[in-house]
Structure formats: C-alpha cells, structure tokens
Amino acid sequence: MTNIAILGFGVVGSGIAEVIGRNELPIRRMTSDTINVKYILDKRDFPDSPYGDRVVKDLTQIVSDPEVSVVCEAMGGVHPAYEFTMACFTAGKSVVTSNKELVAKCGADLMNAAKKHGVHYLFEASVGGGIPEIRSMRTSLAMDTVLKIDGIMNGTTNYILTRMKNDGISFDEALKEAQSLGYAEANPTADVDGFDAQRKIIILSAVTTDMLASEEQVYTETMRNVSVMDMDAASRWGGTVKLIGSFRNLGDKMSLYVCPRFVSYSDPISSIDDVYNGIKLTLEMTSDVMYYGRGAGSYPTASAMVSDVVSIMTGAVKAELHMRWHKAAEDFVVPFDDLTFSYYVRTQCDSCRDAIENAKLMIGDVRELSGSPKGYAEFVTGGVKESDMKKYISSGSLGKVESLIRILD
Amino acid sequence: MTNIAILGFGVVGSGIAEVIGRNELPIRRMTSDTINVKYILDKRDFPDSPYGDRVVKDLTQIVSDPEVSVVCEAMGGVHPAYEFTMACFTAGKSVVTSNKELVAKCGADLMNAAKKHGVHYLFEASVGGGIPEIRSMRTSLAMDTVLKIDGIMNGTTNYILTRMKNDGISFDEALKEAQSLGYAEANPTADVDGFDAQRKIIILSAVTTDMLASEEQVYTETMRNVSVMDMDAASRWGGTVKLIGSFRNLGDKMSLYVCPRFVSYSDPISSIDDVYNGIKLTLEMTSDVMYYGRGAGSYPTASAMVSDVVSIMTGAVKAELHMRWHKAAEDFVVPFDDLTFSYYVRTQCDSCRDAIENAKLMIGDVRELSGSPKGYAEFVTGGVKESDMKKYISSGSLGKVESLIRILD
Numbered sequence: 016m017t018n019i020a021i022l023g024f025g026v027v028g029s030g031i032a033e034v035i036g037r038n039e040l041p042i043r044r045m046t047s048d049t050i051n052v053k054y055i056l057d058k059r060d061f062p063d064s065p066y067g068d069r070v071v072k073d074l075t076q077i078v079s080d081p082e083v084s085v086v087c088e089a090m091g092g093v094h095p096a097y098e099f100t101m102a103c104f105t106a107g108k109s110v111v112t113s114n115k116e117l118v119a120k121c122g123a124d125l126m127n128a129a130k131k132h133g134v135h136y137l138f139e140a141s142v143g144g145g146i147p148e149i150r151s152m153r154t155s156l157a158m159d160t161v162l163k164i165d166g167i168m169n170g171t172t173n174y175i176l177t178r179m180k181n182d183g184i185s186f187d188e189a190l191k192e193a194q195s196l197g198y199a200e201a202n203p204t205a206d207v208d209g210f211d212a213q214r215k216i217i218i219l220s221a222v223t224t225d226m227l228a229s230e231e232q233v234y235t236e237t238m239r240n241v242s243v244m245d246m247d248a249a250s251r252w253g254g255t256v257k258l259i260g261s262f263r264n265l266g267d268k269m270s271l272y273v274c275p276r277f278v279s280y281s282d283p284i285s286s287i288d289d290v291y292n293g294i295k296l297t298l299e300m301t302s303d304v305m306y307y308g309r310g311a312g313s314y315p316t317a318s319a320m321v322s323d324v325v326s327i328m329t330g331a332v333k334a335e336l337h338m339r340w341h342k343a344a345e346d347f348v349v350p351f352d353d354l355t356f357s358y359y360v361r362t363q364c365d366s367c368r369d370a371i372e373n374a375k376l377m378i379g380d381v382r383e384l385s386g387s388p389k390g391y392a393e394f395v396t397g398g399v400k401e402s403d404m405k406k407y408i409s410s411g412s413l414g415k416v417e418s419l420i421r422i423l424d
Numbered sequence: 425m426t427n428i429a430i431l432g433f434g435v436v437g438s439g440i441a442e443v444i445g446r447n448e449l450p451i452r453r454m455t456s457d458t459i460n461v462k463y464i465l466d467k468r469d470f471p472d473s474p475y476g477d478r479v480v481k482d483l484t485q486i487v488s489d490p491e492v493s494v495v496c497e498a499m500g501g502v503h504p505a506y507e508f509t510m511a512c513f514t515a516g517k518s519v520v521t522s523n524k525e526l527v528a529k530c531g532a533d534l535m536n537a538a539k540k541h542g543v544h545y546l547f548e549a550s551v552g553g554g555i556p557e558i559r560s561m562r563t564s565l566a567m568d569t570v571l572k573i574d575g576i577m578n579g580t581t582n583y584i585l586t587r588m589k590n591d592g593i594s595f596d597e598a599l600k601e602a603q604s605l606g607y608a609e610a611n612p613t614a615d616v617d618g619f620d621a622q623r624k625i626i627i628l629s630a631v632t633t634d635m636l637a638s639e640e641q642v643y644t645e646t647m648r649n650v651s652v653m654d655m656d657a658a659s660r661w662g663g664t665v666k667l668i669g670s671f672r673n674l675g676d677k678m679s680l681y682v683c684p685r686f687v688s689y690s691d692p693i694s695s696i697d698d699v700y701n702g703i704k705l706t707l708e709m710t711s712d713v714m715y716y717g718r719g720a721g722s723y724p725t726a727s728a729m730v731s732d733v734v735s736i737m738t739g740a741v742k743a744e745l746h747m748r749w750h751k752a753a754e755d756f757v758v759p760f761d762d763l764t765f766s767y768y769v770r771t772q773c774d775s776c777r778d779a780i781e782n783a784k785l786m787i788g789d790v791r792e793l794s795g796s797p798k799g800y801a802e803f804v805t806g807g808v809k810e811s812d813m814k815k816y817i818s819s820g821s822l823g824k825v826e827s828l829i830r831i832l833d
Binding site: 034037038041042044045139145146147150151154155156157158159160281283285286287288291295298299300301302303304305306307308309312314315317318319321322325326329330331333334335336337 | 443446447450451453454548554555556559560563564565566567568569690692694695696697700704707708709710711712713714715716717718721723724726727728730731734735738739740742743744745746
C-alpha cells in the first residue's frame with residue numbers, strides 16, 4: 016500500500032480521491048499495489064465526504080508521517096504551495112502537481128530541490144489536463160528534436176472563440192456566457208489575457224530545452240481585441256482565429272509567445288473547438304504529432320496526477336528523460352521584435368486603394384483580401400519582421416490599423 | 425554502447441539507422457549510452473550505404489553474437505519474421521517491431537515466448553507510425569478504463585477519401601493518384617479493403633483488454649464502394665466519410681469493426697485529412713484524448729522503433745503496463761449482427777415517398793435528408809440492430825438500397 020496526501024480538496028483534489036477510488040483494479044494491474052489517501056490538507060471540513068475523516072489542518076502532520084511517500088499538490092497559486100512543496104521534498108516525499116503557475120515560476124528551483132533530496136517533482140497535469148503530452152515528450156519523443164510547439168492551451172478562451180466563430184456573438188457576450196457556464200472566472204484575466212497559456216508554453220519549452228523562461232521573456236497578447244470582423248476575415252482567408260502558445264527551437268536560442276493567430280483550415284489546430292485543447296509538436300524525424308483532449312476539468316486533471324503517482328510507484332519516472340531546468344538567460348529567448356511573421360491587417364481608410372498601394376510599396380509581399388467591409392482594406396503579408404511591421408503601422412501610410420493578427424506558420 | 429541489429433533494410437530499416445545516426449545527442453541525454461547498429465540482415469547488398477559493411481545474410485550471425493541485445497524487426501509479413509523473432513527471443517534478445525501483421529496475428533504467442541525468455545517484445549511503431557499512443561496507453565492512461573477507441577488508422581485510404589471529398593473525384597481516380605504518388609501499393613487491397621486498419625484495431629484492443637482477437641472476429645468492410653454521392657450526402661448531413669477502426673468495451677465482452685462511417689464535423693476525427701492518422705480514445709475518467717500524426721513513413725516509424733529500443737535501454741519498459749495477451753475466446757467478441765448503429769441509407773426508388781414511409785413504419789426513428797439527387801431517397805436512422813437493418817433492406821420495401829453507411833457515435 017502506498018500512502019499519499021492531497022493538498023487542497025477542491026475540484027481537482029477531490030477528483031484525485033475519486034479517480035483512485037474508482038480505479039483500484041487498473042491501478043493494481045499497473046503497480047501490483049494500491050494507493051491509500053491517508054491525509055487531505057484543507058482549511059475546510061468535509062463532513063459529508065467519504066474522505067472527511069482524513070482532513071487535517073496542519074502540513075506538519077503530513078510531512079512528519081514517514082508512511083506518506085507521495086503528496087499531490089492541488090492547491091494552485093504560488094504561496095503557500097511553494098513552501099509546502101519544499102517542505103515535502105525536505106521530508107523526503109515526492110510531489111505531483113497540477114499547479115502550472117508554480118511550475119512555470121519556480122520549476123527550476125523546485126526541480127533542483129527535489130533532486131537534492133532524492134525525490135521527484137512531476138507535473139503532467141499542469142499542461143493540457145488529461146492529455147499525456149509531457150510524458151510522451153519525456154519518453155517516446157525524447158530521442159527526437161522538437162522544432163516547434165503550437166497549441167490551444169486554454170479551454171476558456173477557445174470556448175469564447177468558438178462561440179464567436181460559430182454564432183457571430185461578440186467577445187463580451189461570449190465571455191459572459193462562459194462565466195455563467197462556469198468555464199471562466201469572474202476575473203477572467205488569467206485566461207483571456209493569455210497568462211494561463213503563457214505558463215503552459217513556458218513549461219513545455221522547459222521540458223524540451225531544460226531552460227525555464229520567465230514571464231517577461233514571453234510576449235503575451237490578450238485576445239480581448241479579437242472581433243467578429245476578424246473571425247469573418249479569417250474565414251474569407253481560409254481559416255479561423257485561435258489563441259496559440261508557441262515555441263520555436265532556433266538552435267542555440269528559442270522564441271516563445273502567446274497571441275491570437277490566423278490558423279489555416281489545413282492545420283488540424285483550426286478544428287479544435289469548444290473547451291478542448293490541442294498541442295501540436297513538430298519534430299525533426301517524427302514530423303507532426305498532435306494531442307487533443309480536455310485541457311481542464313476535475314477527472315482529466317486528477318487522472319493525470321494519479322498517472323504521475325503511479326509513475327513514481329512503478330519506478331517509470333527513473334527511466335524518463337531526466338530534467339534539470341535552468342533559468343533561461345536573458346539572451347536565450349529572442350526578443351519578439353526580432354521575429355518574423357506573416358500578418359493579417361485590417362485598416363480603416365478613406366482611400367483603401369492608397370492603403371493597399373502603400374502596403375505593397377513598404378512590405379512588398381502583400382495580398383489583398385476580398386470581401387472587405389466598406390471603408391476597410393484588408394490584406395495578408397509575407398514574412399515581415401515584427402519591429403518593421405510596427406514602424407509601417409506607426410508611419411500612418413497604412414491608414415488606421417484596426418486589427419493586426421499574426422498568421423500561424 | 426548498446427549493440428542492435430536491424431532485420432530488413434528497406435524504407436523503415438534504413439530509417440532506423442538514420443534516426444540513430446542523427447540523434448546521438450538526445451539518445452545520450454536520455455540513456456547516458458549510445459546505440460550501435462552492429463548488423464543489418466538483408467538479402468540485398470548496399471555498397472553505397474554508410475552501413476553497407478554491416479550487412480549480413482544469415483540470422484545465425486546475429487543471434488549467436490552475445491553483444492547484440494536488441495533486434496529491430498522491420499521485415500514485414502508473417503514468415504519468416506515470426507521464426508526470426510522467436511530465434512531472437514531464444515537467444516535472449518529483445519525485439520522491437522513495426523510489423524502490424526505479425527503482432528495482430530501472432531502477438532499472443534510472441535509475447536508469451538518473450539516472457540518465457542525474460543526479454544521484451546515492443547511494437548509502438550505497428551500502429552500509427554510515429555504517434556506514441558501505445559506507450560501512453562501503457563503508462564499515463566493505464567490506470568483509467570478505455571471505453572471506446574475510434575481511429576483513422578490508414579493513411580492511404582484517408583488520402584483517397586480526402587481527395588474524393590475536396591475535389592469530387594471518384595474512388596478509382598483517387599486510388600490511381602495515390603498509387604502514382606507511392607501512397608498506395610499496386611495491389612491496394614490491404615489498405616482499401618480495410619485489412620491494415622483491422623490489424624491495428626486488433627492490436628490496440630489487445631493493449632487495453634489483453635485479449636487478441638482473430639481477423640475473423642473483426643467485421644471488416646471495404647471502402648471501395650464509397651462514392652462521391654456518399655461524400656455529398658455526408659456533407660449535407662453535417663460531416664464527412666472516413667474509414668474507421670473501432671473498439672467498444674462492453675464490460676465482459678468487446679466489439680471490434682472496421683468500416684466506412686459518417687463522421688460529424690463536431691468530431692475532431694472528421695478534420696483529419698490526407699495521409700494523417702488520428703486515434704481517439706474515450707476513457708472513463710480522462711474523457712476524450714486524441715492522437716494525430718503521420719501514420720507511416722520512414723522516419724516517423726523508425727523514430728517509434730528507436731523509442732522502443734530506448735525504453736528497453738532505460739528499463740522504462742519494466743515500469744510500463746505488463747501485457748500478457750490471450751487469444752480472445754469466440755464469445756468475447758460480440759457478433760457484428762448483434763450491434764446497434766445509426767445508419768445513412770440511400771435508396772433508388774420509383775416512389776421515394778413510399779420508401780421513406782416504409783422506412784418510418786419499419787424503423788421508427790427516420791430522418792429524411794434534404795437535397796437528394798432525383799430518383800433517390802436518403803435518410804438517417806436512430807439506433808437499429810445490424811441484423812434488423814439487413815432484414816429491412818432485403819424486404820425490398822426500402823427500394824433498391826444503393827448505399828448503407830454507419831454513423832460514428
């Protein structure tokens with residue numbers, strides 16, 4: 016019997032207990048062992064839960080019990096999750112987590128501390144909920160080179176964009192609906208301003224490079240400005256708009272960014288709708304591999320955490336790619352302004368012909384989009400350096416640029 | 425240094441050598457070791473290959489060399505691959521394979537023999553080329569219960585269906601094109617008659633149940649009869665036609681079948697086009713997880729085989745779900761006639777009103793499809809037992825049924 020403790024008995028924490036309870040047979044088939052939830056740390060009491068008698072209020076009880084070998088941290092937030100995780104390591108306990116904020120911010124420190132104490136820190140559930148992409152990257156795909164990662168890493172924003180696309184409702188309406196359905200928080204900034212996706216692309220890029228970027232190194236653009244007009248333009252162009260977290264392997268450097276993108280219908284990412292997530296890896300030898308699934312939710316997230324517990328129990332973790340993250344040096348991440356993109360541009364103009372002509376003169380490779388609303392010119396460009404694009408826009412010769420969306424390559 | 429041998433130096437076999445050669449660094453990072461291709465078994469000589477000096481003509485040289493610990497079987501076909509694999513096991517060598525025919529036909533015997541000799545038999549590359557779905561099923565997802573598997577498991581037929589859908593060309597034309605591009609064999613029966621997909625769904629269902637079905641237990645329908653009219657009907661219905669391999673967990677039994685299906689646009693499988701494969705698992709706790717990638721090709725397949733070699737080198741394989749396949753008893757697989765499907769039906773009729781009325785009388789839940797070509801009635805049904813559907817059709821009251829395609833649930 017392997018004894019575990021759960022920190023935080025909310026949606027995910029209670030899911031862990033339930034996944035363990037309902038899957039005793041497959042867990043035994045996998046580990047020849049059982050998992051016992053010995054403690055649950057939570058401020059609240061759960062008198063009606065079958066696990067109510069295991070609730071404790073003080074971490075000391077957990078870290079001082081030598082029977083507990085693995086702790087599932089499902090608290091979220093950096094503090095006190097960081098201190099609690101460190102205390103578990105010091106006490107010789109491995110930790111599995113779904114806490115993307117903590118892993119993205121403190122993953123390097125935590126991984127080093129775990130190593131120092133001879134324990135494990137696993138975080139499959141921190142990206143893509145039940146989608147097992149991190150273990151794949153650390154096993155099946157680890158002997159190939161990841162060239163690109165692109166993904167829909169946030170279900171809330173994908174739900175909003177799907178509603179805007181399919182039903183022509185505005186961002187504000189779609190957000191309100193997502194809030195009323197419980198998909199979006201009252202304060203939706205982590206989702207819609209891209210911070211949730213930012214944390215996830217930081218984590219995935221660290222899995223492949225061992226370099227943990229800081230939030231400041233990741234250009235992160237809100238999706239609040241995406242409009243139904245953008246959706247309509249994307250559809251005329253041959254695709255749709257998605258909020259994408261991206262990583263590019265640039266040899267001895269990398270780039271990382273989160274922003275709304277035009278995604279062509281020919282890219283399978285374009286067809287991932289509603290609250291689903293999709294993560295596409297482009298590898299040197301294996302070519303494209305995409306994972307699709309529920310990026311959040313109690314059971315998918317809890318299942319991923321239990322899979323991490325099992326990987327510690329079976330010893331599989333020792334055979335997975337050993338990770339030792341370092342904080343990425345400032346110049347390891349190429350500044351966003353130095354990157355090159357193709358753009359969709361919509362500009363309000365008195366003379367649209369002039370705007371297009373000016374764009375062609377300045378940018379060269381410019382293709383006008385047909386079917387634009389009256390008073391607007393729309394075009395897509397070939398590759399332009401981000402800093403140059405900014406200059407062209409501020410020059411005023413393109414008219415009043417109302418929308419600028421990068422095209423996913 | 426880990427010494428391996430490659431059996432068969434064709435597209436996949438030579439890919440293995442190349443993947444190993446080009447990924448020395450990531451392999452070392454993963455294993456703290458290197459892989460050396462010591463022997464290549466092939467009837468041909470390869471004087472121009474950098475590996476030409478390792479070609480041998482006799483398996484004895486490989487099995488009698490104690491330095492060789494892993495053998496990559498990339499020969500294809502049942503004989504002599506079966507005998508060669510057994511000889512490797514007897515000599516204490518693990519075998520990794522991309523040979524789906526061999527695994528589907530003899531997997532139970534081979535796995536038992538490997539176990540008896542204390543070695544491993546791995547086959548990640550046998551399904552979905554570079555898509556790492558088998559390892560996921562044996563690790564991350566192993567403590568959940570697989571309820572359903574549905575997948576596009578053959579790239580050639582998916583290419584043909586994509587061309588028919590997008591460009592309105594006939595099956596025969598699309599097949600010819602696929603042959604001229606090298607996607608389809610001169611004798612395309614393994615692909616278009618569903619046998620390739622059949623082998624793959626047999627393997628995936630065995631991974632999740634430990635029960636290996638025989639070919640006779642898997643209803644397998646050709647996709648030669650899918651027409652542009654079917655594609656058009658599917659589009660009016662709100663989806664497309666795909667050749668799908670399916671597994672259903674029915675508690676103490678299972679069902680397995682390969683046939684063309686109507687797939688709704690709301691299902692992510694519908695958007696998998698060209699030579700790509702997609703495998704969707706529906707799990708009790710994790711919900712849907714889909715894998716997408718190149719189902720074939722030299723590098724993706726070879727990469728998957730090298731990942732199996734690495735898993736033996738690191739010992740990860742010991743921590744993966746232990747499999748011991750048994751041949752599925754006859755009554756473990758529910759007869760296809762006893763299953764229930766929703767159907768798309770197109771019937772040639774003098775009086776289409778009569779055909780629809782008769783369908784409603786016999787079947788009950790019948791919805792007419794609008795926009796049918798003149799002289800045809802088209803409808804989709806609610807759930808009907810396969811054997812009943814056959815009776816309705818042979819009764820003649822539905823007119824001359826020209827097309828019957830099951831709808832993916």
